[in-house]
Amino acid sequence: PDDTAVILYTSGTTGKPKGAELSHFNLFYNAQWLTNQPMPVALDQAVVMVVLPLFHSFGQTVMQNSTLLAGGTLVLMPRFDPLGAAQLIAKHKVNVFAGVPTMYFALLHHAEVTPAMLATLGQCLSGGAAMPVEVMNAFDQKFGTDILEGFGLSETSPVASFNPRGAKKAGSIGKPIWGIEFRLVDAGGALVTETGKPGEICIKGHNVMKGYYKKPEATAEAITDGWFRSGDIGTRDADGYYYIVDRKKDMIIRGGFNVYPREIEEVLYGHPAVAEAAVIGIPHESHGEEVKAVIACKPGHATTPDEIIAYCKEKLAAYKYPRIVEIIAALPKGPTGKILKRELRG
Numbered sequence: 001p002d003d004t005a006v007i008l009y010t011s012g013t014t015g016k017p018k019g020a021e022l023s024h025f026n027l028f029y030n031a032q033w034l035t036n037q038p039m040p041v042a043l044d045q046a047v048v049m050v051v052l053p054l055f056h057s058f059g060q061t062v063m064q065n066s067t068l069l070a071g072g073t074l075v076l077m078p079r080f081d082p083l084g085a086a087q088l089i090a091k092h093k094v095n096v097f098a099g100v101p102t103m104y105f106a107l108l109h110h111a112e113v114t115p116a117m118l119a120t121l122g123q124c125l126s127g128g129a130a131m132p133v134e135v136m137n138a139f140d141q142k143f144g145t146d147i148l149e150g151f152g153l154s155e156t157s158p159v160a161s162f163n164p165r166g167a168k169k170a171g172s173i174g175k176p177i178w179g180i181e182f183r184l185v186d187a188g189g190a191l192v193t194e195t196g197k198p199g200e201i202c203i204k205g206h207n208v209m210k211g212y213y214k215k216p217e218a219t220a221e222a223i224t225d226g227w228f229r230s231g232d233i234g235t236r237d238a239d240g241y242y243y244i245v246d247r248k249k250d251m252i253i254r255g256g257f258n259v260y261p262r263e264i265e266e267v268l269y270g271h272p273a274v275a276e277a278a279v280i281g282i283p284h285e286s287h288g289e290e291v292k293a294v295i296a297c298k299p300g301h302a303t304t305p306d307e308i309i310a311y312c313k314e315k316l317a318a319y320k321y322p323r324i325v326e327i328i329a330a331l332p333k334g335p336t337g338k339i340l341k342r343e344l345r346g
Contacts, residue, residue: 001025007213008057008154019213020057020154027065029206030157033177034066038165040122041095046072047120048096049089051080051103056336057158058128062098072096080337082106086117093120100128101135102276102337104147108139109275109298118143127152127159129338130244130262132269133171149173151244155228157207161242171266172241173234180205182242183227184234198245198260201234202227233260250341252281252289257319259291264322267315268293271308273301276331278339279322293322294344296330303327 005027007019035043048067052059067074075092077085080103088094097118104126107113124147126136131149140147148165151173152158161182163174176182184192184199192199208228211219222229233245246260253259261279268277276296281289293312297303305325312321332343 021210026157031065043070057154082110086113095122098125100337201230255287273303291322292324
């Protein structure tokens with residue numbers, strides 16, 4: 001069980017990819033846990049849409065391994081496009097869809113994708129990046145679904161937390177799965193126990209990787225006493241649900257204040273013209289960093305930088321709203337559909 005089964009390379013959205021060594025037990029138990037979850041469809045009757053690469057932990061475990069373990073059916077799509085995916089869902093009566101938020105955006109905003117095409121979907125799962133609440137609610141309302149969001153990394157096989165069916169909290173990554181512990185630590189490594197106070201999410205349990213392939217120093221930096229440092233800043237509510245605030249490396253420090261891009265992106269997705277949004281920090285002479293938003297518009301919609309700035313100014317504190325807005329045709333994405341902020345930073 002402790003032998004290395006696969007080496008999955010991290011997506012490298014913040015730097016050079018590293019190979020996470022996952023054991024047979026890491027992979028087996030993650031798939032086993034998924035098949036034990038209550039579902040609106042019998043798992044051996046599950047028809048699962050595979051729109052993520054199988055070299056990615058989300059595609060490999062959540063779609064491939066758990067479906068094969070349960071005896072379900074995989075519908076494979078080499079490269080995601082919203083209309084093609086909707087047509088395959090209708091043709092094969094797909095009842096389980098799992099994807100990253102950008103895929104849900106694309107399906108939601110495509111003019112030719114109708115609720116009838118997605119009528120067979122009984123379960124939708126989201127992961128890989130934070131799902132904007134506006135998008136989740138709009139998708140569920142339009143297509144009659146109930147998207148459940150989870151959280152994990154290549155280093156955690158990947159599922160680490162999940163929203164329980166029938167008790168989800170929109171915007172939350174749910175609670176740690178069975179056998180997994182979470183804790184929050186501050187910049188100095190001290191435990192954060194206060195409800196609602198942000199800290200880095202650390203994870204311990206049977207899903208944590210053996211280490212990074214041939215990188216003992218990187219492994220020692222990432223794992224201390226069995227606790228894996230995720231690099232994600234999160235909070236915990238009174239019910240034990242966790243919320244991602246942002247990636248630690250994406251946090252912007254503007255004039256001494258911590259600015260979390262995720263909060264601003266949530267506001268941007270509420271604008272009627274915005275299809276995609278990413279917020280980054282750029283060097284600034286006096287503030288250290290300035291807040292910049294990069295957006296892409298929905299088909300048939302248009303806006304201006306001044307309009308976006310004014311919109312954000314109404315909804316955010318003075319030190320948070322973006323002073324710079326760039327509008328482009330489409331945001332750069334990796335092979336899983338995750339927005340690549342490093343390319344926007346240039």
